Amino acid sequence: MDEVTQPIATPEAAAPRNRRTAGGREAKRAARSARSGHSVPYITRKIPYYEVLDEEGLSIIEHNADTILEEIGIDFRDDPEALDIWRKAGADVKGERVRMPRGMCRALVQATAPREFIQHARNPANNVVIGGKNTVFAPAYGSPFVRDLDHGRRYATIADFQNFVKLAYTANSIHHSGGTICEPVDLPVNKRHFDMVYAHMKCSDKPYMGSVTHPSRAHDTVEMSKALFGDSFIDPLTGKPKTVCISLINANSPMTFDDTMLGAAKVYARANQATIITPFILAGAMSPVTVAGTCAQTLAEALAGMAFVQLVNPGAPVVLGSFASSVSMQSGAPTFGTPEPALVLYVMAALARRVGVPFRSGGGLCGSKIADAQAASEAANTMLPTCLGGVNLCCTPRAGWKVVCPWATKSSSWTATRPA
Amino acid sequence: MDEVTQPIATPEAAAPRNRRTAGGREAKRAARSARSGHSVPYITRKIPYYEVLDEEGLSIIEHNADTILEEIGIDFRDDPEALDIWRKAGADVKGERVRMPRGMCRALVQATAPREFIQHARNPANNVVIGGKNTVFAPAYGSPFVRDLDHGRRYATIADFQNFVKLAYTANSIHHSGGTICEPVDLPVNKRHFDMVYAHMKCSDKPYMGSVTHPSRAHDTVEMSKALFGDSFIDPLTGKPKTVCISLINANSPMTFDDTMLGAAKVYARANQATIITPFILAGAMSPVTVAGTCAQTLAEALAGMAFVQLVNPGAPVVLGSFASSVSMQSGAPTFGTPEPALVLYVMAALARRVGVPFRSGGGLCGSKIADAQAASEAANTMLPTCLGGVNLCCTPRAGWKVVCPWATKSSSWTATRPA
Structure with missing residues (x-):
């Protein structure tokens, strides 16, 4: 990994000339202070990927994913429009079960989905390029609990949410403001998303994620984004909305998408906003226990979701997401930071x-x-594969039980946790 | 990584037949108990290596290492015999500085050093193969301090040493008994090695490391090994001693070997015992601050040491060792678990x-x-590269300031530390 290629103003360039006349100690302090505010917008890798499988291994998993899509199919639940879209595209729809001919989903995605795209930030210096050789780190996502030195572990509030957004904003190594950085349970669920999205807009000028807990909340996110970006929301070159937010669309593994996720995905796709199609899998409970089986299922579900987005709006940015861990075969509890998820x-x-x-x-x-x-060791055991494997966007998932906020050891004693 | 191919007796095979007639609960308990004693002798990898550099990058470092050997040379201090050996081999010896023609050291090593070798254990089931696709984990090495729940941090004793050997013996994931597993400071220095080597021989039947703190102590280790292995010390097929111990020969970087290390290396080489030629480098203090410069220097020093061992006894097993970390450019303190040593x-x-x-x-x-x-995170940041990079023998080094004993989180609350 290496620093990004985009030019950053150096402290010397940024400092007014008369600073140069100040004493040595003061000048050094000023330079340090200016430097500490530096933030590279994202990382561009110069090191190779770690490849576990060769061509033969990857081909077998791709073949098996196609077999899953063709023979077992994917449920698109409680969303007649989605079924209609699939029927028109030529898929085999029986009830809510959609079976796609071999290669269909891949072809749909490859025909129109961008290989990489810009997510615009309120501050254009903080735009990120998602895809290619770039890695963007976002904060943790979805923790209902927070912990601080004074009050220990407790439910999160909107004040915590705002603090976390500010911390992420000040952290040089966090390139993105994230989404549900913690769950502010002091606000009613049906209005919570307004305050959350607004906090990202007000307390940070890095790119942010949108609400996905109801299609109407996705719609609200898009409307707020229009208000924030104003005239610049529409790209003058293409006449289409710029991609200014990105949102997590989880598959309800195994082999299911529900109307909440599908509704939110449609809203964002139609507004040219990015979606991350992420099968959330605890291997052994929601997929085969093996790494190879989990990969085949993850690919099948992600291809189906990404193809659906392309059918809704060809060219809308999509990201292939994978959140896979495993359950303890003794207790059924989820485990993290173990070797199998790294292989996946x-x-x-x-x-x-x-x-x-x-x-x-x-x-x-x-x-x-x-x-x-334990937290530090397991976190490192996932973070290193994140870097070596070539992750383009790293936001610890909503569905993760416990996550260490990436900056917890850097700028604060706060951590956010989910209940076991 | 995967389990080893050598057959292990299953609990069923080991249990006497009449056990089968016992009740279900008792039978299960017996099976569990038998299983917990299982230990694979070493790991044989089936996953690819992570390669940071391509052919061009590796060739440049090899070329630069040869330039260091040819133009700057290596000091072989206070050992006239070593200088004589080099002179006869055709190196350019001026004072204690030895300069080797380009390619000489590599050719010497490649001519006679084994690509992999067996280190024999008192219990042949615990023999390890060092080299190839195998990885052998040994305990930490060289900590003067230990820590336990009752007494906190304190100097280590021979009782601690014996306990650590026993813990390593019971740990399934530790394949080797190690060497100076901690420094028993309650024993006089000139006799300490007897008790240490004896503890490995008595409290474990896994392979062990020898003393290197004086040539006479290396000699004592060989004599004790002869006594332990008795008639089986000599391999009937070759007529030569079996390799039953392995020992750490550190270069005093930059570009220096001293008479203690050279003397011990000669004793072990002549007895066909294995040596690990390890430049110990804190980059920025003992080598260039860059990863590439550190690698070139490490390779130069290691090639010189390994070639010396081959000149002393062609065919004696040698291991190329690398211990590289970096110093903080602010304080001069050593740092561990950072990205640069992983790249090295x-x-x-x-x-x-x-x-x-x-x-x-x-x-x-x-x-x-x-x-x-911090300990867990930094340890993981070195342990994962250890596995992905293809380390054949992992023993945390004598010269490491602070190490977490690999089994500390598994079977005990003990850790061993070195002072900062």
Whole structure:
């Protein structure tokens, strides 16, 4: 990994000339202070990918994913419009079960989905390029609990949410403001998304994620984004909306998308906003226990979701997401930071490159409830594959049980956790 | 990584027949108990290596290492015999400085050093193959301090040493008994090695490391090994001693070997015992601050040391070792678990494969004095490259300031630390 190629103003360039006449100590302090505010907009890798599988192994998984789509199919639940879209596209729709001919989903995605795209930020210096050799780090996502030194573990509030957004904004190594950075349970569910999206808009000028908990909330996110970007929301070159937000669309694995996710995906796709189609899988409970089986299922579900987005609006940016961990075969509890999810990550990253779409996975996942040695070790065991495997967007997932906020050890003693 | 191919007795095979007639619960307990004693003798990898550099990058480093050997040379201090050996081999010896013609050291090593070798254990089921696609994990090495829940941090004793050997013996994932597993400071220095080597022989039947703190102590280790192995010390097929111990020979970087290390290396080489030639480098203090410069220097020093061993006894097993970390440019303090040493590890592993000798590096290195989140995170950041890079023998180094014993989180609350 290496720093990004976009030019950054150096402290010397930014400082007014008369600063130069100040004493040595003061000048050094000023330079330090200016430097500490630096933030590279994203990382561009110069190191190779770690490839676990060769051509033969990857081909077998792709073949098996197509077999899943063709023979078993994917449920698109409680959304007649979605079924209609699939029927018109030529898929075999029986009830809510959609079976896609071999190669159909891949062809749909490869025909129109961009290989990489710009997510615009309120501050254009913080625009990120998602895809290619770039890696964008976003904060953790979806923790209902927070922890601080004074009050220990407690439910999160909107004040916590705003603080986390500000912390992410000040963290040089976090390139994105994230989404549900914690769950502000002091606000009613049906209005919560307004305050959350507004916090990202007000307390940060980095790119942000949108609400997905109801299609109307996705719609609200798009409307707020229009208000924020004003005249610049529409790209004058294309006449289409710029992509200014990105949102998590999880498959309800195994082999199911529900109306909430499908509704939100349609809203965002039609507004040219990016979606991350992420099968959320605890292997052994929601997929085969093996790495290879989990990869085949993840690819099948992600291809179906991405193809659906392309059918709704050809060319809308999509990201192939993978969140895979495993359950303990003794207790059924989810585990994190173990070797199998790392192998899934490496394989899925390679498969996403072969589809030709950006890849989202990884993060500082762990099974610990506090920021202890277990948390740090397990987080490192996922974060390193995140870097070596070639993740384009890293936002620790909504569905993760416990996550260590990426900056927790850098700028604060706060961590956010989900209940076991 | 995957389990080893050598057959292991199953609980069913080992259990006497009449056990089968016992009740279900008792039978299960017996099976569990038998299983917990299982230990695979070593790991044989089935996953690819992570290669940071391509052919061009590796060739440049090899060329630069040859330039260092040819133009700057290596000091062989206070050992006239060593200088004589080099002179006879055709090197340019001026004072204690030895300059080797381009390619000479590599040719010497490749002519006679084995690509992989068996280190025999007292229990032949615990023999390890060092080199090739195999990875052998040994305990930490050289910590003067230990820590336990009752007494906190304190100097280590021989009782601690014996306990650590026993813990390593019971740990399934530790394949080797190690060497100076901690420094028993309650024993006089000139006799300490007897008790240490004896503890490995008595409290474990896994392979062990020898003393290197004086040539006479290396000699004592060989004599004790002869006594332990008795008639089986000599391989009937070759008539030569079996390799039953392996020992750490550190270069005093930059570009220096001293008489202690040279003397021990000669004793072990002449007895056909294995040596690990390890430049110990804190980059920025003992080598160039860059990864590429550190790799070139490490390769030069290791090639010189390994070639010396081959000149002393052609065919004696040698391992290319790399211990590289970096110092903080602000304080001068050593740091561990940072990205640069991981890059050095990946590159040196590839360079060792090109020489055609086993590679030793890695381990659970960290800069923390206690078993906290920093320790766990930094340890993971070295341990994962250890596995992905293709380390053949992992024993956290004598010269490491602070190490987390690999089994500390598994079977005990003990950790061993070195002072900062």
